[in-house]
Amino acid sequence: MHIYCQCTIFDLELMPFEVLKNKAIKVIEADDAEIILNKMLTESSNHEIRKVHKEKILHVSFLKSTLCYFRSACWYMFVVFLAVVISVPLTDFLQYCMLNDVLFFLRDKSVCEVGNAKTDEPITNYTIVLVADLDHNSKASDKVWISYLQLGRFSLANDCQCVQVEWDPVKKELKGGMAQEGRAMELSDLARFQGQLITVDDRTGILYKIINLTLPVPWLLLADGDGEQPKGFKAEWMTVKNEMLYVGGIGKEWTSVRGEYMNDNPMWIKIIDNESRVRHISWKDIYIKLRAAVGIEYPGYMIHESVQWSQQWKRWFFLPRRASSFPYSEKEDERRAANVLLQASENFEHISATYLGEPSETRGFSAFQFIPKTLDKLIVAVKSEEIDGKVTSFLTIFDTNGVIILNDTEIPGHVKYEGIEFIF
Secondary structure, three states: OOOOOOOOOHHHHHHOOOHHHHHHOOOOOOHHHHHHHHHHHHHOOOHHHHHHHHHHHHHHHHHHHHHHHHHHHHHHHHHHHHHOOOOOOHHHHHHHHHOOOOOOHHHHHHHHOOOOOOOOOEEEEEEEEEEEHHHHHHEOHHHHHEEEEEEEEEEEEEOOOEEEEEOOOEEEEEEOOOOEOOOOOEEEEEEEOOOOOEEEEOOEEEEEEHHHHHHHHEEEEEEOOOOOOOOOOOOOOEEEEEEEEEEEEOOEEOOOOOEEEEEEEHHHHEEEEEOOEEEEEHHHHHHHHHHOOOOOOOOOEEEEEEEEEEEEOOOOEEEEEOOOOOOOOOOOHOOOOOEEEEEHHHHHHOEEEEEEOOOOOOOOEEEEEEEEOOEEEEEEEEEEEEEOOOOEEEEEEEEEOEEEEEEEEEEEOOOOEEEEEOOO
8 A cells, every 4th residue: 555655664764864854755554654663763863853753653644544444434335335236136136046946955955865764664654634626516415515525644755765645445524505506515725724724615715614624614705806796706725824814716817618808806816814804915917927937928828726835935836737828718728737836936026937747738736735844845736637527636746846756646536636734
């Protein structure tokens, strides 16, 4: 750092007093200059020379202090500027990294890399319950409609290479009597909210609390669209976020069987707080972003029946049931199953797509849950297919990077299951 001129410390130390008296001095380091000038001042006996040295010492000290304050101020301003300029982009960048697994250690570290158990040694047993949507077959008599609960278990080995699945031989029957236009109890999903097992009827829009896995108790009635419509909400998925229950529909424009636009009611969601108050929120822009993430634009469509919020990752996860770049057709829709996992940041600014295994024209996702104790890295999902009136459901397990752990395994009974939850 240049303070005053071109002499070295060594030259300054040997410089005659007359030169010091008549010339301005520059040295490389102010600290060294002050030390040397002090030394020369101490050793000098001439009063005039002492005066010259003292003035130089004071000048060097002043310059050093000024530069010190100036440097500190510059650093402070730079840090403040840097914080303001990059704070939001940095947050978005980190979200993007998390969303796309750019942080490689999140991708490469398997949740199953614990212990030294062999592949065929199960370490965790899980009990699950599925709920059925029987469509027209739900009507048991003039005033009674039914659905089924199917209990099952699977065991997960700690290397994630072996999964054993078994099902209870007898299904539990749920009965209800509240219908709309002659249809009811077409139950679409399961969720645990405030300690209660909740299900929803996609015909009437009624939310039920399931007591003891046997008794469906009506809880809330959700009206379609903005909440001011005369029919019930066609609810297809539920998830809990920030201690509130989110209930959503298929997430596409409502069309006729020939694909003619009618309204946007299925693109609304319902948010229910812990006092059972309901808010109606349009997610039209969000649903459009989701299908755009895989290159689909209207009149193409994407149908959602399985959505979860991950508190662990602060992300939304979507497993669409159907996806197509072509207009909706009721008949052709049977063979437009999707095999993609969409992950979205909390504000939906970043969306990624992960394709899962071999594509299937007919098997689409109808429900999923994160497997407990896996840090939301493992998913158990239900697929269903409907071909010419024949219905089959399947269970599958995979991780959030798209690695298949359990291939599609048929669930006995030829029933369309549309909800899954864990029983503890």
